[in-house]
Amino acid sequence: MKIIVPCAGRSSRFPNMAPKWMLPDNDGLPMVFKAVQGLGANVDDFIFTILREHEERFQAQEGLRAAFGQKVNCVILDEPTRSQSETVAQTLLKSGIDEPFMVKDSDNYFEVPHLYQSYNYVCVASLSSFSQVNPQNKSYVQVDQEDVIVNFREKQVISDLFSVGGYYFSSPREFLAAYDELMGQPRLSAGELYLSEIIGYLAMQGSVFRIQRIKQYQDWGTVHEWREYLQGHRVFFISVDGFLFEQGSLFFKPGFEEVKPNPVAIETVQKLAAEGQKIFYLSIRPQELEALTKSQLAAAGLPERPLLLGCDLAQWTLLTAPHSNQPFRTSHAVEIAADDPNMAEKLAVDR
Template identity: 30%
Template sequence: MKKTTIIIPCAGKSSRYPTVRPKFLLVNPSGNLVLIDSISKLNLKNCSLIVTILEEHNKKYGIEKMLKKIPNSPKISICILDKPTKSQAETVYKTIKLQKIDGPVFIKDCDNIFGLEQIEEKYNYVATLLLKNAGVINASNKSYALNEGEFIKTIREKEVISDTFCVGGYYFVKASDFIETFEKLNNENPKMELYVSMIIRFLIEKKGMKFKTKNVFEYLDLGTINEWLRFKSTIKTYLVDIDGVLVENSGEYSKPLWGKSKGIKENVKVIQKLYKLNNQIILITSRKESYRETTIKQLKKLDIKFHQLIMNVYHSQRILINDFSNSNPYPSALAINIPRDSKDLIKYLNLEKEWPSNER
């Protein structure tokens, strides 16, 4: 069987992401481009990747060079279109034609993340998820598949006909099936915006072709800028002082000495949970660099996990300065002052309502 070609269409105007750069070039809290994170949970075995972009975006942002510089990313081929297409389906059509793709294709939205254990199959399928497992999404803006037995009976765009919605992954065993159907529907109504779901619906209802649903895992919707900003707001960077916040205040010259003080267990639990929720934890301290190993040993004993440890921070007022923008709205930084050795970090972070006592 030929390699599956994964096509990621990025040749639209990103109208749902106004005032910022094209959505696939935005940077997630992880530091990765939205584009790279969109394929991060896919099993890419026996697959090749093609990203379709606009020439104007390539000239402005240097996308070809940018993608080549990303460390540890899969090899990505670029297909460049000279002007925007009317629809995602047209972008896919032009990509298949320009790249002379035959064999199986998997069409993947660039503005979401989901996992698939295996892409390559011997049958056509639509990647789906039950609404009850989707978290917060705009349900009215999805396409839905209605199953009859093991196959899809019909599929509808922006019409809730079942509790199974399409997450933006479509697998065709033969690229030619997509090409032929697109050409037919486009010729019948050249002004119509064609969705991939419409191509599949025609193949099912008019051609009797079989499509299955295939469940995904760890789905995250980034379809609009509000959804992306909401996602970003759930992941923060916490710069946390050690002495007086996580452990009882200590010093180099007076007892309790650095590395010997007791942990403030209530606050330690808060940091442990923040770490588990994928927040970035950066610990800062005025302890001298020569006390790094002593400090790390103390943190390990208290089971405090962190991403970075900054030593030698002045024992004085600390001021954090951060820029804000449309992609990182104001206020992009906050300061929290907590009384020395207080046990109420959760209160000062305003997490009491968000974290019920039985979940702390």
């Protein structure tokens, strides 16, 4: 099977930015790389459909190769399409695919329990499993007792099951025939044709579409959703001296080798590490105390992380710059007492 990933839109909901599928995740990898990770498929099975203007302006193919670590299959379109269905149809024609294929959205993540199947299916999740999904921009399915789709509607909440943007078709020829038939109708020939309408048409022609319930769904379809996702991760630069441990000295008591840990600060940093937040330790200690400092951090139950020694005893200032690809304030400082009993709650609100 092949997996078509349409990346040929103008990303109108991400104004003044690079195409949304290129936007970097917290670790710098593009959104589209994250979007397909949950499928567990081989890179050779993916086909990314991109615009020529993005290839010329951003060297999109080379960027994808660098992200995936090998050359990837791309179909380049000269102009944006009117719909995802048109993008898929052009991809099928240009690539000559003659095997089952999946269409996977480039702006969300999910895991499919059983990717390879002998039947058509739509990947779905239940609204009851999420608190922040916008129900107004989804498509919904109704199924019978055997999980066969009996109704599929765009932007109409007809059940709790919504499509997450994964559509598996067993026959490219059937898809193209349905696309041509529907685009020949006056109502659709000049407008947007949804994949749900193609699936509905094929179902009326006798094709059976089932559902697959997916896991670990994350939606990044709008700037707000992408921002919420990125803000779930922070980078913390944490002072060793005066915060994790009482402040020591090379010359007077307490010496760096005898400073006591601050339990509240230690516990808070342990929680940050358990959440997956990125941590760097900063210290005013000289470089020759690296072994001692690492030993003290380990003895306090703190995770091993990068340690920068030799920082001056001064007011530390982090300089960053705003960028449209990062739709949030890129830095700020928090000064808090090392024994503040509400430290964890304050940092949680701050995040």
